[in-house]
Amino acid sequence: MSRTTRATQALTQSDTAFTVHLYAYDPDAERVGLQAAEALGAEPGEVLKTLMILVDGKPACAVIPSDRELSMKKTAAAFGGKSAQMMKPADAERATGFVVGGISPFGQKKRVPTAIEAEAMALPLVFINGGQRGLQVRLAPGDAAQVLEAVVAGLVA
Template identity: 70%
Template sequence: MSKSTRATTALEQAGVTFTVHAYAYDPDADKIGIQAAEALGVQPDRVLKTLMTLVDGKPVCVIVPSDREVSMKKLAAAFQAKSAQMMKPADAERATGYKVGGISPFGQMKPARTAIEEQALAHPLVFVNGGQRGLQVRLNPREAADMLKAVVAPLVA
């Protein structure tokens, strides 16, 4: 497994401090983020999952704790939009250039507007997908939000 991905390159270029953590990815896991948390030995709310959505038909990357679900109503409200829905997996892969299970908010092929759950910023360090299945980066969530110019809002149900 490569520890250098488009995501890690983007973080390095932005001057964000991070560490890389590989784990045994389980393609059959029901919840990839929860499986990552267990494999890394950390609380699920410290492993953030990256989801690709459509808000009023436009791509939006959403970052929330792996043990929570996105409220589409709250997501739409965060962007003063009317509706939000999950993006189809094949569309998410095309938009980001990453495979499902390895989608990172960093270094996407077509950078999308981004939203991060406000509760995630309560932790000094969190894990976010590093751009490859079985690879996480640990970083300060505020630095990540700044780099991504993310909307910070309540997003979970």
């Protein structure tokens, strides 16, 4: 498995401090983020999942703790929209250039508005998908928000 992806390249180019962590990805896991947390020996709230959504029909990205559920109402409001819905997996893959289970908010084919759950900002370090199944990057959540030019808001139900 390569440790270099578009996501890790984007972080390197932005001079963001991060580490790469590989784990045994389980394609049959019911919840990929929780499986990643267990495999990495991390708390589920420290592993953030990347969700591709549509806000008023336009692509956006939400990054939330893997043990939490996205509130569509709060997420739409965070982006200044009226409604939000999950993007279909095939559309998410096309929009990001990554495969489901390996979607990262970093290094996507086309930059989209991104929001990070405010709760995550209290943690010293978080894991976020590094652009490949079985690859996570670990970095300060404030650094992630800065690189992504993300809105920090309450997004979870």
